[in-house]
Amino acid sequence: MSITRHDNPPRDPDPDNAYAPVVGRLEQWLPEEAAPHRHRRHQLMCAANGVIHVTTDLGEWVLPATRAIWVSSGTEHATQVKRPTHTRVLYIDPDAYDMPKEGYCLVVAMTPLMREVMTACAGFPWDYAENTPQSRLARVLIDQVTALDHSPVDLPFPTDPRATRLAKILRSDPANRLPLEVLAKQVGASPRTIERLFSHEAGMSFGNWRHRQRLLTAMEYLAYGESVTNVALNVGYESASSFVAAFKAVFGSTPARYFKSAT
Incomplete structure (x- = not known):
């Protein structure tokens, strides 16, 4: 996936090894398909404009800007955009929150609150401590993921x-x-x-x-x-x-x- 960064490079370029439980990036993806890959962390991603395609062995998810997808840790997946697309991609420590850990994708509706929280979390430093404003907002993010409507935008x-x-x-x-x-x-x-x-x-x-x-x-x-x-x-x-x-x-x-x- 061709990527243009809009934020400062994080101290740790590998999100799977970041210190903080939720870290992220604000990126522009150029039209391309990323080969199948997996992360130790959960991912939560959405498009600010355009559409993201996410594919696993089970099917394909089509995500306009009104939806985000949770890809649980260890899930092999490929991503694709067909036009330049601004994205928010978060990486969540699977040991920090009670969420499914393998082989699971969940699409959630994007609300104005969810969009702002994702944007804020994507801009956090990758080494913030517990019991800080950043950690509390990260908890809000997880609460939103579990509470929002789930959408049937998958194609098995x-x-x-x-x-x-x-x-x-x-x-x-x-x-x-x-x-x-x-x-x-x-x-x-x-x-x-x-x-x-x-x-x-x-x-x-x-x-x-x-x-x-x-x-x-x-x-x-x-x-x-x-x-x-x-x-x-x-x-x-x-x-x-x-x-x-x-x-x-x-x-x-x-x-x-x-x-x-x-x-």
């Missing part, structure tokens, strides 16, 4: 090669409206097999997975300022109204309200 991946090929087809063309019978034939499987694979490996029916894929692609376009009407058509909906209804059913609010929730 199937693992069978046939289902994986089909998922790749739809991810490259979210407006694809071919029926399952045709798509299954393209990957050498029956419709019943595809349904079974998505249900068992992705935890949802093929239809629901396809629906989620369209909406997450739409979320990225909306985050970059595309109109609702254009986005709806680009991801395969017949009208803006049908898209807005589908978006609200999954994410709990209209696109306009969803992207204003952190302002």
Whole structure:
């Protein structure tokens, strides 16, 4: 990941070995994908603008500026931005707070308080002591992570090669409206097999997975300022109204309200 720093270099360049329980960085990420990696510490990251993609073995998370993601310690993950994006990235000592420690990702809604607390924590020195204003604000951060709404902005991946090929087809063309019978034939499987694979490996029916894929692609376009009407058509909906209804059913609010929730 190409990075431009906006803060002073920390005393310890490795956040996993920092003294303070919560340390962070304010960065600009240039368009690139970072190879899979893991940290001893938990991570909490969000975009100030644009979209961050986070991928693990279990699936992909799409994060507009209204959402942050908690990646628990030891979780292998890759990150990607497709346009220059200002980010806040925090690293949390897994021994300091009672949070899940492995194989766990959690997306939380960003409120104005959460955004300001993340920004403040990212600017702390990396050696602040206990029982200081910095340590108390770090505790507020953890309380916010556990209290805020969790959002279904993940896309679980199937693992069978046939289902994986089909998922790749739809991810490259979210407006694809071919029926399952045709798509299954393209990957050498029956419709019943595809349904079974998505249900068992992705935890949802093929239809629901396809629906989620369209909406997450739409979320990225909306985050970059595309109109609702254009986005709806680009991801395969017949009208803006049908898209807005589908978006609200999954994410709990209209696109306009969803992207204003952190302002």
